[in-house]
Amino acid sequence: QSKAGxxxxxxxxxxxxxxxxxxxxxxxxxxxxxxxxxxxxxHVFTAAHCLYKNQNxxxxxxxxxxxxxxxxxxxxxxxxVIIHPYYNPETHNYDAGIVQIKNSFQGYKNIAPIALxxxxxxxxxTCYAAGWGYxxxxxxxxxxxxxxxxxxVISPQQCSAGWSSYATPQFICAQQNNNGDVCxxxxxxxxxxxxxxxxxxxxxxxxxRGKLPSAxxxxxxxxxxxxxxxxxxxxxxxxVIIHPQYDPETQDYDAGIVQIKKSFHGYKNIAPxxxxNAEVPxxxxxxxxxxxxxxxxVKITPDIMQYAILKVISPLQxxxxWSSYATPQFICAKHTVNEDVCxxxxxxxxxxxxxxxxxxxxxxxxxxxxxxxxxxxxxxxxxxxxxRTNVGI
Numbered sequence: 258q259s260k261a262g263x264x265x266x267x268x269x270x271x272x273x274x275x276x277x278x279x280x281x282x283x284x285x286x287x288x289x290x291x292x293x294x295x296x297x298x299x300h301v302f303t304a305a306h307c308l309y310k311n312q313n314x315x316x317x318x319x320x321x322x323x324x325x326x327x328x329x330x331x332x333x334x335x336x337x338v339i340i341h342p343y344y345n346p347e348t349h350n351y352d353a354g355i356v357q358i359k360n361s362f363q364g365y366k367n368i369a370p371i372a373l374x375x376x377x378x379x380x381x382x383t384c385y386a387a388g389w390g391y392x393x394x395x396x397x398x399x400x401x402x403x404x405x406x407x408x409x410v411i412s413p414q415q416c417s418a419g420w421s422s423y424a425t426p427q428f429i430c431a432q433q434n435n436n437g438d439v440c441x442x443x444x445x446x447x448x449x450x451x452x453x454x455x456x457x458x459x460x461x462x463x464x465x466r467g468k469l470p471s472a473x474x475x476x477x478x479x480x481x482x483x484x485x486x487x488x489x490x491x492x493x494x495x496x497v498i499i500h501p502q503y504d505p506e507t508q509d510y511d512a513g514i515v516q517i518k519k520s521f522h523g524y525k526n527i528a529p530x531x532x533x534n535a536e537v538p539x540x541x542x543x544x545x546x547x548x549x550x551x552x553x554x555v556k557i558t559p560d561i562m563q564y565a566i567l568k569v570i571s572p573l574q575x576x577x578x579w580s581s582y583a584t585p586q587f588i589c590a591k592h593t594v595n596e597d598v599c600x601x602x603x604x605x606x607x608x609x610x611x612x613x614x615x616x617x618x619x620x621x622x623x624x625x626x627x628x629x630x631x632x633x634x635x636x637x638x639x640x641x642x643x644x645r646t647n648v649g650i
Contacts, residue, residue: 272405274324277387279371279454280403280447281321281333283356285311289326292388292446293319293356294454295370297497298363303445304457304474305344305354312338317356322368324403326389331365333358337505342549342601343558350425352459352474354445357505371447373476374455375495375518382410384431384450386458386471388443408433410450411470419469426486429456430470448473481527483562485548490524492517500643509584511618511633512640513604514647530606532650533614533635541569543590543609545617545630549602553624558601565596569609570629578629586637588615589629599624607632 274280283291283303291307301319311317314335323330337357344351362368378384387405408431416430424430431448448456456473482489496516503510521527537543546564551557567590575589583589590607598605598620607615615632622628634640644650 270405271400272324272387272403274322274367274403277403277405277447278322278367278369280387281319281368282326282330282389283307283445284318284320286316287318289320289389291444292458294447294457295321295362295368296373296454297370297499298361299358299499300497301356301358302454302457302476303354303356304459305340305352306346306349306459307445308338308340308354308356309344309346312340314338314356319356319358321362322365325401326403327401331368333360333362335359342603348423348425349460350423351427353427353457371449371454372452373494373497374450374453375493377491377493378410378429378450378455380410380412380415382450384408384410384448384455386431386443386446386448386473388446388458406433408448408471416470416472420472423460424472426491427475428459428472429475430472432470480521481524484560485558485562486560490527492519492521498647500640502639507582507584508619508631509582510586510639510643512586512616512643514644530608530613531611532641532644533609533612536636537569537588537609537614539569539571539574541609543567543569543607543614545590545598545602545605545607545632547598547602547605547617549605550599550624553599565592565598567592567596567607567630575629575631579631582619583631586634586640587618587631588634589631591629592626595626597621597624597626598630 279295281293282289283293291303293301293303296302314337317335319333320330335356336359339355341351341353385405385407389403410431416424444458446458447454456475459472459474461471477491477493480489494515495518498514500510500512544564544566548562551559569590575583598617602617605617606613613635615634618631618633620630
């Protein structure tokens with residue numbers, strides 16, 4: 258039933274890149290395979306299944322700025338590929354990925370970021386998907402001109418009726434009424450509602466006949482529950498800010514901020530954490546918390562939030578383990594009894610004396626706790642100034 262690989266627009270209409278400057282063509286070894294959406298001047302959002310078998314940045318380029326997928330555009334080279342740590346290639350749950358480029362999208366004609374969706378999109382809202390690709394599944398024809406198609410959002414219940422257990426809360430579904438559909442090859446491309454990026458094309462029906470709804474990975478934030486799947490509140494991002502000195506090769510300055518449109522205020526079990534305002538000495542007991550893998554080898558993720566106690570180590574001890582990677586932007590800590598941070602814990606809180614001291618950045622291979630874990634340090638001058646400049650605290 259599911260046809261979740263490399264979807265394209267069927268029965269769409271010709272589009273002009275000037276109206277869709279955020280869409281780019283994701284190429285693997287110079288062949289166009291997917292779409293993607295520019296969300297910052299150095300990052301695009303796409304589907305994880307576009308990247309799952311192509312995780313080497315050297316094989317990936319992004320092509321944008323042109324209505325034609327073969328001429329008139331600009332080629333950008335990838336520097337980093339990030340796949341959602343919970344992505345399931347069998348069910349396509351958490352079908353989200355990010356590609357970072359070496360230079361910048363800024364300064365080019367018909368190339369610009371799109372704002373992220375910041376509200377819940379109700380059923381019957383008219384949205385659109387865009388991309389290049391098969392406009393006829395049977396003949397496998399792909400247009401040179403960018404295509405778009407309008408779709409109506411349907412309820413989660415209607416989506417579940419079509420897709421059963423595949424229709425998880427990570428997706429928003431929509432359907433056309435005129436035999437239009439997404440189809441093989443346009444995966445990862447933008448799904449836009451009210452001029453904001455609401456999702457990335459993930460999967461649709463076999464042969465692209467429009468008989469089943471199309472599913473799009475949904476852009477949201479979630480909190481307020483110890484369970485990562487139920488009982489919490491969904492928040493919508495409106496802005497993404499990456500530290501301007503972030504180095505994807507070394508992870509130095511590994512700091513980012515996500516802004517939401519509304520407020521976390523007023524919800525049960527949701528509240529800010531005070532920032533650390535003092536140097537934390539070695540041997541201080543701190544903790545890390547998250548929903549990352551609890552077993553790296555079999556890729557087990559817990560539903561219930563986990564925590565672990567760590568002891569801060571000195572900068573010298575960190576440098577002995579991590580050499581030049583252990584810059585002043587990090588504070589390091591060591592686990593005991595085989596506890597460690599792992600895939601999916603990245604970005605989560607590192608807390609000392611009740612204050613946010615850092616965000617989980619990197620650790621040893623296989624999450625074996627043989628190496629200390631490194632956390633972006635809130636009190637490092639360049640990190641503290643980044644927070645102050647963009648948040649005002």
